[in-house]
Amino acid sequence: MKRELGTKKFSIVFYLLLLIYSVISHLALGYPPNIYAILGNFLILLMAYRLSKFLFCAILLIHSLICTAYIPEAIFYGSPSIGIIASLLETNSQESWEYLQSLPLYSYAICIIFLLFSLGVMIFSMKINRTLFQKKYLIVFLLLTVIATVYKPWSNERKGKGFYLPDTRVSLVGFYLINYQLIKGYHAEKDKINLMKNIPATWQIESAQPSYQNYVLVIGESMRQDYLSMYGYPHNTTPFLASTNGVVLNHYISAAPNTQTSLLRTLYHYQGEQTQYQNNIITLAKSAGFKTYWFSNQGMTGGFDTVAARVGATADEVYFTKHFSDSSININDRKLLPIFAEKLQQPSDKPRLFVLYLMGSHPEFCQRLTEKPSFDFINKNLSCYLESLKQTDSLLKQIVHQLQLRGESYSLIYFSDHGLSHTDKDSSSVNLRVGSEHKENYQVPFIKISSDDKERITLNASRSAFNFIYGFAQWLNVKEKSLDNGYQFFSENNDKIKVFNWHNDIDFEPLASDPALQ
Structure with a gap:
């Protein structure tokens, strides 16, 4: 003992x-x-x-x-x-x-x-x-x-x-x-969302007069606004987006600082603290007579059990590059291009909505790339981050090119789900990761590119992703009873910006700043 x-x-x-x-x-x-x-x-x-x-x-x-x-x-x-x-x-x-x-x-x-x-x-x-x-x-x-x-x-x-x-x-x-x-x-x-998949949407469509034959919504990942040359960053990270005609929102603020909490408040009809799970962007488009497609390079782990994937599950045609059995495989976003091009070329007597959900700049950044980064910026991680931004920019250019080849009218919206924060900012090992304490965790790009654009228009009003569903309906030129309240998403009228910081809805303006490195 x-x-x-x-x-x-x-x-x-x-x-x-x-x-x-x-x-x-x-x-x-x-x-x-x-x-x-x-x-x-x-x-x-x-x-x-x-x-x-x-x-x-x-x-x-x-x-x-x-x-x-x-x-x-x-x-x-x-x-x-x-x-x-x-x-x-x-x-x-x-x-x-x-x-x-x-x-x-x-x-x-x-x-x-x-x-x-x-x-x-x-x-x-x-x-x-x-x-x-x-x-x-x-x-x-x-x-x-x-x-x-x-x-x-x-x-x-x-x-x-x-x-x-x-x-x-x-x-x-x-x-x-x-x-x-x-x-x-x-x-x-999650149970509520799964239950709602079998419950009809309650949208009350008053009119639907789409201005374009093909609508494309591209959802990016982890892209900070201030690292994009389209917003003035000195490194040429977005050559296409910086030069194309379209409507650019200078102050679009994501609803939350990570994917699940952000898209829950962006893609669904979110009123107060109540989410109407059966009423989302896909069911709104379908209710208005659109044919809908959901193409995702983010996983369908275990049967549509991510916030975004559950929205996609309600689309007419669904394609995931990653299923439960191969969720560990790293697949580049370009994999979505052939399936998009194939479906786009098929004739349709309905207006169409295509949603492409990217891996974008999801950490780890170097895993997103198909070749070595062309940037030599501070360290490997940040060089890969800049290159991932440029890679998404190139993908958007190719999507627009496919739309132009089709020869039909089109409109495309691109935004990112959330931004990132610096870690170890004062050292050579500085990196970027998900955070909730800085403005840059929520400041993300937003651009609308249409076939009839004649110039580049910049809107400087503060715009909240909580209100994206209103802008989405206005983009499709669909009037729905609960969304038709006089609010104009594409205007110079400021939103009152709040963000969900994982705990509460808080005011955006008092948050500290974490500016981009140059």
């Missing part, structure tokens, strides 16, 4: 290590420092230790492994949010591998150091005589733990926000409760 260290000196050392662990593990889950949280975490672990060393070690090991896995998310995205949950549950194996590759080495170093420290605390705990901490104090510690745990929810209750236990700052409790609620909420929303 191993000898226990029974002196008070070693017990004090153990308590100090446990306090340090309580602080670090709290921060590792993305929570800000908080005295109630640290006290609650410390007392929970201390009580578990006094009850049973096995119980203590089990809790410490499981919690430490979860903290270790979450540390990169805590560094870059903070505490748990619906955006993180949606990304986790709707990411295929290729995207997961690319995400792991994109993490800086220091994040892995932090994970390893934290895990080694946690194992050290666990090993040291086995050598301490737990009876030095008298059992009679358990009731006192339990009472203090309850107070620390309920303090924030109780404070919210007093402010009229309601008592919601997952709001607790004690991360040993709150982290698991909030993730349970987020996952439960995610699956509830």
